[in-house]
Amino acid sequence: MKKLIIKSLALLLFACTSNTYSQTLISYKDPNIHYMGRVGMKDDAAELTWSASSVVINFSGTGAKATLKDDSGFDLITVVVDDKVVTAIQPTVDKKEYALVSGLPAGPHKLELFKRTEYDMGKLFFYSFDIAGKLLPPPVYKHRMEFYGNSITCGYAIEDKEGKDRGTYQFVNAYKSYANLTARHLNADYNSISKSGIGITISWFNYVMPDIYNRLAAKDPKVLWDFSKYTPEVVVVNLFQNDSWLVKNFEHEQFKARFGTTAPTPEFIIKSYQNFISKIRAEYPKAKIICALGSMDATKDGAPWPGYIEKAVARLKDKGIYTHFFPYKNTPGHPNEKEQQVMANELIGFIEKKMKW
Missing domain, CATH: 2.60.120.260 (Galactose-binding domain-like)
Structure with a gap:
């Protein structure tokens, strides 16, 4: 009996010490x-x-x-x-x-x-x-990705369950955005260089993506990002939604500041996109670049924006640059959680096919 008690105490002590850190x-x-x-x-x-x-x-x-x-x-x-x-x-x-x-x-x-x-x-x-x-030791990721995007990529209004499409801090959630969903599914480390309201030719504020894409912190123009620190295999650019809303908004202060009284021509828009993608290509000569758009009304039937991107990509004559357009979701506001997942599923399928991941 005494031996049994001692053995039981020893087992209990082992259990306690083995689970205590x-x-x-x-x-x-x-x-x-x-x-x-x-x-x-x-x-x-x-x-x-x-x-x-x-x-x-x-x-x-x-x-x-x-x-x-x-x-x-x-x-x-x-x-x-x-x-x-x-x-x-x-x-x-x-x-x-x-x-x-x-x-x-x-x-x-x-x-x-x-x-x-x-x-x-x-x-x-x-x-x-x-x-x-x-x-x-730290986690090891199978792949590396980078995203350049706007409010869709940032997860704008995902947590607004009342459908008011609010984008204040309580309602933004990048964890549920298609970018994060895609990267996690593919076991990819990733950078997201994204801001609600930003565009390539014009934004809702006084700077555009080509102004900040190469910064360590978006608000600090003095410290540039060292692109040699991180080399993605795939870069996804999902921009032009805000341009589509603003390039003919003659009364907006940013339209007046950038264009005066005359809307930019399709040639200007195409060239601006081409120039930005060229900047990305210069930093990542071997990466595959996916020029995406959607899933808001910039990709609805009859919208010229997918065509602008296709023309810009064709001019680049680069076999490592692709286009991928998310279908117009045809619902109010920004993509909700389910719609973000639909986008992720599409992008995952596209990448797996093109990259053979």
Whole structure:
């Protein structure tokens, strides 16, 4: 009986100790942290600005916390554990520690902090993880992609369940956009250089994608992105929706600033698109480039915009550049969650066929 009791106590002790992990503080500089997207490294923190940028680790343990700060208090961060969304947090302007997940089964896990809001909604500072366990080597992705897009790519209004098509920080969610859905399905690391309202020839504000595509942070013209740091296999450009709304909006201040009183000609539009794609090609000589458009009214029947893109691509005479147009969804507002998934399914099929992934 005594031996049985001792054996039982020993088993209990083993069970307790095998499931107990010491706390481990992980600095933002740790090489086992994987940063997705264009992320700046400051003196004491990693700086996440672009939509869909993220911090990813593998660890063995049962829980994790993170020390964060936001410059606006309006950023929303999706917490993803083992490829499943567990919660969302809204960091304040004060530096503080946030509980991310606890009570996980003992063992290896993948953890991601995903910035789902746009760069003009906030700048996130990531300082450290505090994990109940130990850090493991970072995740390895099978492919690399890059997206250049507008509100569709940013996931504008996806969380507006009332159908009012609102795009403030509460309703934007890049995690549910076709770009993120596509990249995750294909096991791809990716950058998203996207902004609601942006165009190639004109935007709803005073800059266009060719002005910011090569920046580390969109709002800082002094620090350019080092394209040698990240080389995608596939680049997806989904732009022209905002151009389609504005190139004949004679009363809009940006129309007057860019075009005066005369709408741009088709030749000007085609040449502008051609020039932008040429810039992307110059940075990535071996990448496949998909010139996409849709799924809003720029691709409805009779719209000239797919034709403009086709002409620009034909002029480039580059066998590594393709076109792919998402069918017009023919519903009000921006693509909802289901419509984003439809776009993702189409793009996944197109890439798998062209790239043989």
